[in-house]
Amino acid sequence: MLTGDLVRVRNTKDGLKPGFVKHDDRILGRATELLDLYLRGVDQGLTRQELAAEVGELVGDATDHKIWRGMAKLLGDKSEFVTDAPMPPGELRERLFTLCGKAPSRAHAAEVYAQVAQELDSTPEDLRRLLFADRKEEQQIAKVGVPDAPWLVHRYNVSLVQSCLIKATQVTVRVQKPTPARLRQLFRHVRFHQLMYRVRPIDDGVELVLDGPASLLRLNTRYGMALANWFPALLLQKHWTLEAEVRWTKRRLRKSLALDSSLGLTSHYKDRGAWRSKTEEWFVERFEALDTDWEIAAPAVLDLGGEGVICPSFTFKNGHRVAHLEVVGFWRKDWLARRLKLIEAHGPGNLILAVSTKMEGAKQGLGKFGGRVVTFKSVVPAKDVVAQLDAIGV
DSSP states (O other), rough: OOOOOGGOOEETTTTTEEEOOOOSHHHHHHHHHHHHHHHHHHHTTTTTTHHHHHHHHHTTTTTHHHHHHHHHHHHHHTEEEEEEOOOOOHHHHHHHHHHHOOOHHHHHHHHHHHHHHHHHTTTTHHHHHHHHSSGGGEEEEEOOOOOOOOHHHHHHHHHHHHHTTEEEEOOOOEEEEEEEHHHHHHHHHHHHHHHEEEEEETEEEEEEEEEEEGGGGSSHHHHHHHHHHHHHHTTSSSSSEEEOOOOOTTEEEEEEEEEEEGGGOOOOTTOOOOOOOOHHHHHHHHTTTTSSSEEEEOOOOOOOOOSEEESSSSEETTTEEEEEEEOOSSSSSHHHHHHHHHHHOOTTTTTEEEEEEEEEEEHHTTTOOEEEEEEESSSOOOHHHHHHHHHHOO
């Protein structure tokens, strides 16, 4: 993700305009130079500090330096750095300081360095270099996870949007003519990132409204990262539009951001559509370990009286009986109240809600909801879900 000083977004009267870069020879050429620099760093065992100096020399003080420093930041994020030392630097420091004593002379310190260096089959000079090798700037680059320059350019453009969404109050997405499989994929990612959402059918598809981090009183940083990390999943859809209200600058001005699929933004996510959150993974492990006639089936899309839809986290089958489970992680009291009201009015009787109690006022949030509810902290209790399933006669 780009840091604030590297974000290139114009603040105009018509809204925010991300400074997308083109895939032309100049941009791709410079992106290739940056990638080659990092790959050479792996061969030479350069540290973060040395890489930063190399990037500084390559980029210079050109007017477009934010682009290249931004791409270098993304390269660093996708690289693996290690501490290369014969023993953990913390242990090395403790051993040297213990042997040197509280008030060592230079001569005694030299003897200690020589002794420890001999034990480690090293030299005193190397010991001094490795003494603080666990500092971030001294870590050495070991692997670069960027496949090529076009990938890096696509990732840069997407990161500009993500930097805006971190400060959003609300995001409205319209997906045109999605197939059921694509719709389930979209909601799979929404649930994976535990986003609060409302959805309703429209003439040629669905409208998805996501609460932004700026609408929350707590957990806004974590939630903001979740929303930003969700955005590449939207790019897997074929036809889409996005409108967001963003609090921009230190004055938190209300600005709009409008994007659509014609921009050619490309996701770096693999198009596999079967991601599960840790909460869902843990539930599956525990559910499959139980002795029950219920089995997990392909998820369905449930219509809520034309006012919304639900893509449940799980659909279960037991002979002719069918039931659904919706896992609700992040929530806000008014958001949950709207959700419960819609389910009470139009939801099927075979829907179970699993609601996290980590949020403040969990019991008050549920209010007088008369539907089927299972509460949880980190792990959805599979036995409680099965008990609810057995009570459903649909």
